[in-house]
Amino acid sequence: DGGITQSPKYLFRKEGQNVTLSCEQNLNHDAMYWYRQDPGQGLRLIYYSQIVNDFQKGDIAEGYSVSREKKESFPLTVTSAQKNPTAFYLCASSIDLGQMDPTNEKLFFGSGTQLSVL
């Protein structure tokens, strides 16, 4: 089945530690996104990638890093510089950014990773 897979579902980080959240898609989508969700809040965009080897900062990129070495994969690293990392992290993909066909921006989401600090 086509879709987006996030792993792990639960992750714990020790103080000063970097952790990496995995996101893989087999939808052949060009665009991928990372969102952060805090309890009772909406989704805030961390980073997005329009194409392989290219990515852009979203609204809350500080303390995070990403890579896009393969079309299918867009891992997110939560660095020690992120002082409040506890949140629900969601990865999404879309056909592209919708420049030619706006409906190509329809998002497909993974099931999320809950990150907590020990």
Place this chain on the structure above:
Amino acid sequence: DAKTTQPPSMDCAEGRAANLPCNHSTISGNEYVYWYRQIHSQGPQYIIHGLKNNETNEMASLIITEDRKSSTLILPHATLRDTAVYYCIVGGGGGADGLTFGKGTHLIIQP
């Protein structure tokens, strides 16, 4: 800032139609209205989208006003499994920042 305004919560009786409003007064001519829903601790799920005509699919109907400044998502026969947070979003105009999600409407279906 989110481009849409939604009520924070709504109740609806099981079996009745749930009508969820959304204001998007600053929508531009080439932007679509999208609706997603999120069941607790899961990723959001796409429901429906539209530009200016009313749309219907197997999940819901979308009514967009003629001036496009507001819309209503209709779940025709709500069930307990429709309890979720519903997000109304505008986008698809080729903006390179993804779709911005506000806090949405928490719809509670009452038995």
